[in-house]
Amino acid sequence: MKPRVLHLLGNLYTTGGSERQAAQLAQMLHQSSRFEVFVACLDPSGNWGEELKRIGIIHVPSFKFYSFFSFTFLKKLVRFVVYLRKQKIDIVHTHDFYTNVFGMIGSWLAGIKGRIASKRETDGLRTKAQRFVENQSYRLANRIVVNGEAVQKHLVEAGINQDKIVKVYNGLNLDRVTHQLDIDEVEQLLNLPLANGYRYVTILANLLYPVKDHPTFLRAAQITRQAVSDARFVIAGEGPLKEEMMALSRDLGLDSDVYFLGPCRNVAELLSVSEVCVLSSKAEVFSNAILEYMGAGRPVVATNVGGASEVIVEGRTGYLVESGDYETMAARIIDLLKNPDRANEMGQSGRQIVQQKFSCEAQLEATERLYERLLAKKNQRVIRQIEVEID
The missing domain is CATH 3.40.50.2000 (Glycogen Phosphorylase B;)
Structure with missing residues (x-):
């Protein structure tokens, strides 16, 4: 038996x-x-x-x-x-x-x-x-x-x-983050404008608790938008902080540049159209979002909290920044958007690490x-x- x-x-x-x-x-x-x-x-x-x-x-x-x-x-x-x-x-x-x-x-x-x-x-x-x-x-x-x-x-x-x-x-179940649809189907599923050449910077983080520190992401987005004109930003997550974050994005002049998707049931589709993925948490034990980003072959910019350094190899699969340091976060995002070949190499290296270890x-x-x-x-x-x- x-x-x-x-x-x-x-x-x-x-x-x-x-x-x-x-x-x-x-x-x-x-x-x-x-x-x-x-x-x-x-x-x-x-x-x-x-x-x-x-x-x-x-x-x-x-x-x-x-x-x-x-x-x-x-x-x-x-x-x-x-x-x-x-x-x-x-x-x-x-x-x-x-x-x-x-x-x-x-x-x-x-x-x-x-x-x-x-x-x-x-x-x-x-x-x-x-x-x-x-x-x-x-x-x-x-x-x-x-x-x-x-x-x-x-x-x-x-x-x-x-x-x-x-x-x-x-x-990580890699099937969760890698299946592909054509661009029209993805656009319909996500309700994001994809045909106009925008390049999306994405964060998967529920708006439940301040510990996820969406304000740092939004302040980094403001700097990035000034340096990269076709950059747009996606927040996938739901919670009571949503209205507050929408108000902050308006105050930062980003009201037409940030997309609040709510709870995301189409993670693979969203990551397939994302250029850079971000985690801005003040504290985190071991982020499933980072695994999903890397499993989808996307470069990561994340705060160096909890287990982030166990997953991200600095300069090889992404970048680590200090919690709350939106200026350095923005600089790293801008670097990846302006160097797509490097971003792609980092994404592929991250996927290999997830396959081997996570x-x-x-x-x-x-x-x-x-x-x-x-x-x-x-x-x-x-x-x-x-x-x-x-x-």
Whole structure:
């Protein structure tokens, strides 16, 4: 019988970067057939349920609760323990704060020997109490998967045993960013004027939080527009800061030069018509947007925060600038727009790096190795126990 792995997800949405990574990994593991994959969630809301049914994962149990301090939490935890034992799960793999806490407690109570938590951010939005609770859950984990050096360093500084931490980079499905349509179809999908020779500088970043620092992008755009007359700028993302950013673009004299696309469901098409791609964040752990830019063969100008320097090779696949330095950001964008051959070389180099190191295949291979090592240790313990009983 194949080893049984349960992936516990927060919900079944695949629109956010972290959610998409977890869903993608579970789906790839199922398709590779080396493990029998189960999926459970804390909240059944989302669009991924139908896709799971299509690939043969029919039953996705939900363990919804509203507070760790409620009777419902205890009730669902008991139900989760019973489920794990009934299905004879070998490994439980959780993916975010709530699933880490619920899943590590439940799998420990169920006697599951393979317990894997995940950490994809550095607590910027967590309360002190939440950080404490999550750190306690890590003590129950055999391994903690992180997606970059910044998170690894953060956990070690928080007192987590370094031997438990395993780095597995985010994986990009290259098909998501490379399929092509003709120019008329792309223009219709994106609602962008493409026939007039404009060259687009693009940022993929939701307008939810100030940390994405769209003002730095817009101020760099103002300088770039003055130096490159056919440059235009695209912000793909939605959120409550949209009106504020639209007002800023008007104040900067860019009202007819910046296109706010809203949530972008046609990433490949947008990147195919982008000359340069930008990330302006003040903080970032490991940017899926950078992987998408590079996977599409586009040169990148990004702030040197979080894991950006783990992906971007300075001067080879793009440029790193300091957070908030819109003048240097503009200079780098202008350089790439004025030197298209260099920009193309950088884009192709970036794509090669993604294929080698950050593809979904590389992520799958690293995860399967992790599972196999955990199972091997479990089997060694069983053998030693049998030998002791025989003696």
